[in-house]
Amino acid sequence: MFKAIFAFVSCQQSNEKINNQWDGFVEFRKGNIPLIIVAPHGGDLKPQWIENRDCEGSVITKDLYTLDIAFQIENELNKIGYQPFIVYAKIHRIKLDLNRSLQTSHCEDDTSNELWQLFHDQIFTFRQEIINKYNRGLLIDMHGHGHPIQRIELGYLLTSQKLRELSGDEKSIQHDETSINSLIENHPENKRLSDLLFGDYSLGSLLSKNGFPTVPSSTDPAPKSDEPFFSGGTNTKNYGSKYQNGVDAIQLELNRNGLRQDSEDRERFSKVFAKILIDYMKFHYSDIFPSN
Numbered sequence: 001m002f003k004a005i006f007a008f009v010s011c012q013q014s015n016e017k018i019n020n021q022w023d024g025f026v027e028f029r030k031g032n033i034p035l036i037i038v039a040p041h042g043g044d045l046k047p048q049w050i051e052n053r054d055c056e057g058s059v060i061t062k063d064l065y066t067l068d069i070a071f072q073i074e075n076e077l078n079k080i081g082y083q084p085f086i087v088y089a090k091i092h093r094i095k096l097d098l099n100r101s102l103q104t105s106h107c108e109d110d111t112s113n114e115l116w117q118l119f120h121d122q123i124f125t126f127r128q129e130i131i132n133k134y135n136r137g138l139l140i141d142m143h144g145h146g147h148p149i150q151r152i153e154l155g156y157l158l159t160s161q162k163l164r165e166l167s168g169d170e171k172s173i174q175h176d177e178t179s180i181n182s183l184i185e186n187h188p189e190n191k192r193l194s195d196l197l198f199g200d201y202s203l204g205s206l207l208s209k210n211g212f213p214t215v216p217s218s219t220d221p222a223p224k225s226d227e228p229f230f231s232g233g234t235n236t237k238n239y240g241s242k243y244q245n246g247v248d249a250i251q252l253e254l255n256r257n258g259l260r261q262d263s264e265d266r267e268r269f270s271k272v273f274a275k276i277l278i279d280y281m282k283f284h285y286s287d288i289f290p291s292n
Contacts, residue, residue, distance in 0.1 A: 022115045024090065028122050029074075031085035034130045034137025034288060035281065036247070037074065038123060038235060040098035041143055042067025043090040050095045051109035058107065060094040063144035065260045069270055070142050076274035085126040089119060099141070099233045123239055131246040134288045136182050138281060139249040141235045144260055147228045151213040151220065152259070154204050155232030155251030156180055156197065157242055163197070163215075163222035170194045179232055179240030180248040188287045197221070201283050203250060206276045212259065212269060 025045060041063035053060055067088060074086055089098050096112045097105045098119050105116050123139075130137040145153060157179045158166070166173045175184040175193040184193055196202050197216045204217030215223055223229040232240075232251040240249030259265050281289050 022118055025115055026090060026119055026122070027086065027088040028126075029083065029086045030126070030129070031083045033082050033084060033281070033290060034134040034247075034285065035082075035084040035277065036123065036126050036130070036137070036139040036239075037070055037084045037086050037142065038139060038239075039067050039070040039086075039088045039142045040119070040235065041089070041093050042070065043088075043092050045090050046092045046095055050091075050111050051107065052094050053097065053107050055107035059097070061146075062093055063142075063254075064256065065266055066142050066144045066254065069254065069260065069266050072267060072270035073274050073277075076271050077277070080274075080278070082278065085130070087119065087122050087126065091115065099143070099235050101234060120238075123235070127239055127247050135246070136186060136241075136285070136288060137247045138183075138285065139235075139239050139247055140277070141233070141239075141249060141251045143230070143233075143251060143253045145228075145230055145253040145255060147255070149227060150255040150257045150259075151215055152204070152207055152255060153215055153223075153230050153251075153253035155230055155236055155253065156216075157232040157236060157240065158197075159231050160223040160225070160227065160229040164225075166194065167198060167216075167221035177242065179236045179242050179250065182241035182245045183248045183284060185245075186287075187284065191284070196284070201280070203276070203280055206280060207273070210272045210276065212272070 070088060074084060077084055096115060098116060102113060102116050106112055158177065162173055173193065175181055178193065180196060183196065198218050198221050199205060200218060202217060204214040207214040208217045208219050213220065230251065230253045236249045236251045239247060241247060254260050259269050
C-alpha cells in the first residue's frame, strides 16, 4: 500500500516538474462552453538548447499572427460571457511542430518530447471533459497559409477532389470520412454533410457572408484542381470525430492579406469570428450549448 502511495506521489511530482519546466512555452485554460481553440504554430520562442528542425520535409515557418488572433478571439468571447477551452503553443515551429506525431514533430533532438506530450495531453484532457459534461463539442485548430488565393481554407479531412465530387454528387462521400462525423450523426435538425459544408449555416458560408471569403462554402464549394488546399492535419485527425465520437474538429487556415497582415484586419476578423462561432454552435449544437 505504501509503495502504491509513494508511486502515485512520485508520478504526481514528476508531472508537476514537467509542467513547471515547460510552463512558459504553453498556455492552457478551462472553458465554460463545449469549444476548444488550439493554436500550435504561432509561437516565437526559440530556446537554444533545442535543436532546429532541419531534416528533409520540415516546415519551419511560423503561422504569422495566429497566436495573436487566437488570444483576440478568446477575449471577444469573454466579453459576451463565454470562455473556450484553450491550448496555445508559444514555441516556434522551427523547434517543434505540434501538428505532427511525436516522431515527426522534431528531427533528431528529442529534448522537446515532454513539451509535445504536455500539449497533446491537455487537448485530450479538455476533450474528455467536454465529452463528460456535454457529450460532444467542437475543436478549432488555428493555422495560417501562404497560398496565392486570399481566402480562408477549412479542413474537414476532405481533399479538394473529394469536395469537388461532393459538390456535384451528395452521395459520393460518406460523412464518416470527415472530422465532423459526430455532428452529422447527432445534429439536432438532422442536417446532412452537404448542408454543413455548403449550406447557409455552414461555417464557410457564415464567414463568407461576413466579408471573409472561405472554401468550402456556398459561394466557393471546392478548390479547383490546380489550387493548393489544406484539408486538415494531425490535430484534426486525432481529435475530431472521424475515428471516435464526441468532439468534432475543423482546421482553420487563415489567409494573410486582408486578415492576418494588418492589426486592424486581425481585430476585425477576431470580433466577427467570435460572433460566428457562437451563432454556429447555437445552431448546430443547440441541444448541448449552455444558455448564457
